[in-house]
Amino acid sequence: MTRLTIDPITRLEGHGRIEIFLDDQGDVERTYFQVPELRGFESFCVGRPVEEMPTLTNRICGVCPEAHHLAAAKAADAVYGVDPPRPAKLLRELLYCAFFVTDHTTHFYAIGGPDVVVGPDAPIADRNILGVIRKVGLEFGSRVIETRRGGHRVIELIGGRRIHPCTSVPGGLTKGITRDELAEIEGIARSMLDFAGVSLDLFDRVMTDGPTRDLVLGDLFRHETYYAGLVDEAGRVALYDGRVSVVAPDGESLGTYAPADYRDWIAEHVEPWTYLTFPYLRRIGWKGFVDGKDSGVYCVGPLGRLNAATGMATPRAQEAYERYFATLAPAVDGRRQLVHQRGASHWARLIEMLYAAERMLELVADPEITSDDVRTVPTQAPTEGVGTVEAPRGTLTHHYWTDERGIITRVNLIVGTTNNHAPIAMSIDRAARGLIRAGVVVNNGLLDRIEMAFRSYDPCFGCATHSLPGHMPLEVTIRDVRGDTIDVLRRDD
């Protein structure tokens, strides 16, 4: 009698556990993926002034405070029924694009990207930022650090602080930026744009490597789900604001909706074995952990955003977008196809990095960007409001209810990773099915492949579960048809 155990997934947060149940042939019957939930966030918020939420929620975890800060600020705008002046929206978006470049850079070079840059078959000890530096040279490594430093500087200039911005308030911002600050931001944006281009070139080079190509293009983690993401008025990827576009697996649009209507579109399925919910498309319905047009499972994040949009709003990103689809999902009889391989997320992420850097340069060139008109002071009685942005890991929604004094009475958060909960569970199940036959783990890469499936989603259970910002010890148990534990495996076996 043995038990299959997977050592810590060292680059994921919270504590996770996978239970794999086998049928009487010893094949995978069902896989359960559990992360513990942190509790008490709603009661922690209730009774506080809604103005505190932008600085409070950005402390939920250290990973994407900028996304929480702006989703909270937009929800607070909505609670007071106030529309920030255009310069405030431009500045918030500029901060946000700098954050996107920074976060995507970190993921590509230090977290998930090493799986493709160094190669999926490289030893685990090499699939990290050190392995990347060894493979692509010190200069790349220095530019990763330089890009991060530039991003943090832009966030500090607009957001008032590095890491945890504090300038967004209901109705806009507490301050604008000076011409000197603008010039500094422009220089940083130019450097980021160059680095994004160089990173896409690097991606082309590593894609000539067979194992990397298989990881990106292969069918191991191909799920034909729905996709969702914010789009602008022309249907192109939007990060700070827009309507949510939803597309079916065959590429047909299911429609778009204003973020405030999310409850008409999204429902949350509950399973008895996990605290985390599984959001799905209400109109399609929950049909279980299956893909296809009849299943309401949808996917967000870079892969979801590029599928849910019809293009990118900047020229070089649009070119990259067209090449991505031409390579991964060429049109059939003139009909657009979607990219369903989860490994393609790494490529999609770099296209978004390019877009965010190009967009920064558009924003810094806007004549209103240094305007002092950065706040519309709220005058209406507060009620209820929804704020949505695209976090790097997917659509992030904050929904607050307040009393007439603006004191929080109820809070609902749907974070990027929660949207992806069902697809992540499906990818883990796929990995288990592909790699366990007749009760035997047939591929020593099981642990690695499960981790790679996780990492392509860039999951952050830090806020999905309101969990601790730590690594994720993960244990996998394989049980036979009677529920008895049958196998143990460790990474170093």
Added chain:
Amino acid sequence: MSSGATTEPSRATLVVGLGNPILGDDGVGWRIVEGLEDRLAHDDDARRATGEVELDRVAVGGLSLMERLVGYDRVVLVDAIIGSDRPGTLTVGSLAETACRLAGHLDSAHDAPLTEALSAGRALGAHLPDEITVVGVAVHRVDVFDERLSAPVAAAVDPAVDAILRVLSRKPVTVA
């Protein structure tokens, strides 16, 4: 080509409280650094013994934390440790001795683990501290939003401040 993190001038000593101050006992590192700040402001002897010290509190790990440590010769990290020790138990040791036991701030999913980030930083030529001491406080739960510490963990704040002062003064540290 700029060489990334390499150009910062060398500074003396940095004490960093790690953790999330709204996650109950996870915030103990922040509270200890606040206690240290208070002590240094009011105790001339302590200030003379420690020399020039910079204090900070952060809720990040990995690359971000490594970037924060650039330019210092010596660093003390103050953090919660999840494990079987009785809550409030103090641990003082080198980073190598302690890293795997910390509550995870040194080993974030959205970042490289701190030890990996330090190696990367050094490979890129950054001036990073050779001496990193970790002062840890054992906690059991960091999964409920709360701005308060539990009683046994709160009771460890003052002894932890004493321990940091001894580390900074290069006096031997013994912990219960």
